[in-house]
Amino acid sequence: MNLFTDIRALVISSIEAMQAEGALPGELNLTPVTTEPPRDPLHGDMATNAAMVLAKPAKQKPRDIAEALAAKLREDARIASAEVAGPGFLNLRLAQGTWQALPATILTAGQDYGRSTLGAGQRVNIEYVSANPTGPMHVGHARGAIVGDAMASLLAYAGYDVTREYYINDGGAQVDVLARSVYLRYLEAHGQEVAFEDGTYPGDYLIPVGEALKAKVGDAYVGKGEEVWLAEIREYATEAMMSLIREDLAALGVHMDHFFSEKSLYGTGKIEAAIDSLRDKGLIYRGVLEPPKGKKPEDWEPREQTLFKSTEHGDDVDRPIQKSDGAWTYFAPDIAYHFDKVERDFDQLIDIFGADHGGYVKRMKAAVSALSDGKTPLDIKLIQLVKLFKNGEPFKMSKRAGTFITLRDLVDMVGADVARFHMLTRKPDAPLDFDFDKVVEQSKENPVFYVQYAHARICSVLRKAADEGIDVSDATLAGVDLSGMTHEAEIMMARKLAEWPRLVEIAARGNEPHRIATYLGELAAELHGLWNRGNDDVSLRFLQDDAATSQAKIALARATAVVISAGLAILGVTPMEELR
Numbered sequence: 001m002n003l004f005t006d007i008r009a010l011v012i013s014s015i016e017a018m019q020a021e022g023a024l025p026g027e028l029n030l031t032p033v034t035t036e037p038p039r040d041p042l043h044g045d046m047a048t049n050a051a052m053v054l055a056k057p058a059k060q061k062p063r064d065i066a067e068a069l070a071a072k073l074r075e076d077a078r079i080a081s082a083e084v085a086g087p088g089f090l091n092l093r094l095a096q097g098t099w100q101a102l103p104a105t106i107l108t109a110g111q112d113y114g115r116s117t118l119g120a121g122q123r124v125n126i127e128y129v130s131a132n133p134t135g136p137m138h139v140g141h142a143r144g145a146i147v148g149d150a151m152a153s154l155l156a157y158a159g160y161d162v163t164r165e166y167y168i169n170d171g172g173a174q175v176d177v178l179a180r181s182v183y184l185r186y187l188e189a190h191g192q193e194v195a196f197e198d199g200t201y202p203g204d205y206l207i208p209v210g211e212a213l214k215a216k217v218g219d220a221y222v223g224k225g226e227e228v229w230l231a232e233i234r235e236y237a238t239e240a241m242m243s244l245i246r247e248d249l250a251a252l253g254v255h256m257d258h259f260f261s262e263k264s265l266y267g268t269g270k271i272e273a274a275i276d277s278l279r280d281k282g283l284i285y286r287g288v289l290e291p292p293k294g295k296k297p298e299d300w301e302p303r304e305q306t307l308f309k310s311t312e313h314g315d316d317v318d319r320p321i322q323k324s325d326g327a328w329t330y331f332a333p334d335i336a337y338h339f340d341k342v343e344r345d346f347d348q349l350i351d352i353f354g355a356d357h358g359g360y361v362k363r364m365k366a367a368v369s370a371l372s373d374g375k376t377p378l379d380i381k382l383i384q385l386v387k388l389f390k391n392g393e394p395f396k397m398s399k400r401a402g403t404f405i406t407l408r409d410l411v412d413m414v415g416a417d418v419a420r421f422h423m424l425t426r427k428p429d430a431p432l433d434f435d436f437d438k439v440v441e442q443s444k445e446n447p448v449f450y451v452q453y454a455h456a457r458i459c460s461v462l463r464k465a466a467d468e469g470i471d472v473s474d475a476t477l478a479g480v481d482l483s484g485m486t487h488e489a490e491i492m493m494a495r496k497l498a499e500w501p502r503l504v505e506i507a508a509r510g511n512e513p514h515r516i517a518t519y520l521g522e523l524a525a526e527l528h529g530l531w532n533r534g535n536d537d538v539s540l541r542f543l544q545d546d547a548a549t550s551q552a553k554i555a556l557a558r559a560t561a562v563v564i565s566a567g568l569a570i571l572g573v574t575p576m577e578e579l580r
Contacts, residue, residue, distance in 0.1 A: 001105050002501035008035035011048050014072035023068055024058050044091035051088040062088025099494040100482040106559040107478040111566045114500040118508055119160030125341050126152045128352035130167040133241040134178045136205050137248050137407040144383040146423040148352040149254045150513035153570045158508035164257045170238050171262035179234040185210025190222055209240045251411045253572045265336045274339035283309040283370055313366035335367045342372045349378045358382055379511055383428045389435040414439055417573045421448035424517040424571055447521050452576045454524035458561040459577040461542045470547045477555040484552055489530045493556055496526045500563050520567045527560050
C-alpha cells in the first residue's frame, strides 16, 4: 500500500468524473498530476498540482479547477479537508481514520510494506568495487562497496532484477608488478634478502602469498628469469588476492553475483568484436586529435591513430581506442566489457566509480549509447574520498608503502553494521569524514546509534508487554481498535510511516540509497519524540493499565519497527533488539 499513490488515484478519478460531467475537456494528459507532501507541513498532509498543470490545456483558470476538484475530493471519507491555496494549489488533510488504519496495513504486509513493482522485473547490472587485485581493499573501496550493495538491495526491493558484478582488473601492467612483488616475497621465504624497488608492493600482506608459493613450487623459480615464472606467478597472485578480496567483502556483508575478468577480453576476439560493432555504425576512423587543453592525458599522442567518434553520442571529444603502434588504449577493453553487458540484454547499467574516474563518465556513456543504439541507459555514480580520523588525528593511507587502513581493519574496529550505515549517511559524490571514535558513540549525534536505539526501544516494549501476558504478535496487533489514536504526536508518527513506500520509489528512481538512511533517521526522531512526550503525558506511553489500550499503542510502535527493519535490510544493517 502506498497512501500517496492511493490519494493520487482518488484525484485522478475525481478529475475523470469532472470530465464525464463536462466540467473539464475529455482529452487531457493526466500524467503530470502529482500528489506529494506539501513544502510546509502546516498546510496539510498532501498537496496536488492537478489544477495548475491542467489549467492551460483545459483553457480554464487553475483556481476554478481547484475549487471544483476540492468539492469532489471532500466526498471521499479519507479526506478531512481540501483547501485551495495561492493560484490553484490544492492542500489535503486526511481523516484520522486513514492514519488509524495504517499500522494494521503495515503489520499485515510486514517487510513487504513499501516493496514496489516500480522496476517491473527490468534487468539491471550494477558494477561496483572492481578494485585492482594487487592487495587488500582499503576504506575508499569500502564506501564504493557499501553504496553499490545498498543500491542493489534498494533496486531489488523496488522490483528490479539485479545482478551485482565485480570487474577484475587483471589485464594491465599492475598485475605484472604484483607478480614481481610476490616473487620477492617468495625469495624471502627461501631465506634471501630482498629489496622492494619503487613501483613494487612492499606490504606485509604478500608475505603469506610468497610462503604459500614456496610450499607449492619449492625452489623451482629461485634464480630464474621472468620468462620462466612471470605468467604463472601472475595468475597465482591474482587468485590469491581475489580470494582475500572476496573474504574482505564477505566480512562487510557484500556478496557478488558475477566476477568478470578483464584478462578474458584479450586474445579472445572480444575487444575486436566490440570495435567492429562501432565500426559497422560508422563510428571508428583514423585521425589525429587536437592536443587537449591543460594536462595531456597519457593516451594522447600527436600521431594518426584509431579513434571512436564519441562526440556523436554526447562526449566532448573523440577518443583514441588504438595507438599508432597497434596497442589498445585503456579505453578499448572497457568498451568491450560494456559491449558484453549490452549483449547480455540488461535493461539498465550502473557503474560505481571512484572520484578519480570523473573524466571517464562521458566517454563510457557515449560508448554504451553507441553500442546499444541508445537503448541501454548507463548511470555512473562517483564515490568521493573518505577522510579517516582517530583520536582527533587523520589516518593516512599509502598502498605502496604498505601502511594503509584496510577494509578489514575498518570492520574489525567498528563492525560491518556501523561501517555500512555511516558510509550511507551522505550522498556518494560528497566527501565523507569517518571518525572511528564518533561512529561508535552511543549518542543522538551518531545516526546509526540513533536508529538502532529506536528499534531497540520498541523491542524492549514488546518484551515488557509479553512479560505482562499481553499478546503482541503482529497478527493480533493488526486487528486491534486504533480509533483512540488521535494525539498529534501519534498522527505525526503515522504520517512518517506513510512516506516509506513513496520514499523507496524516489530513492530507486535516482539510484540513491543514502535517502533510505536519511529517512530512517527522521523516522527514529519521530519515535524518540513520541517516547519522550510519554514522560510527561501518561496517555502516550506504549504500556497502559489495560491490555487492549496497550496493544493499540504498541501496534503503532511495532509498525515503526517493521519499517525500520525493512530500511536497515536495504542498507545491509542488522536491526538491534537491545543495545550492547
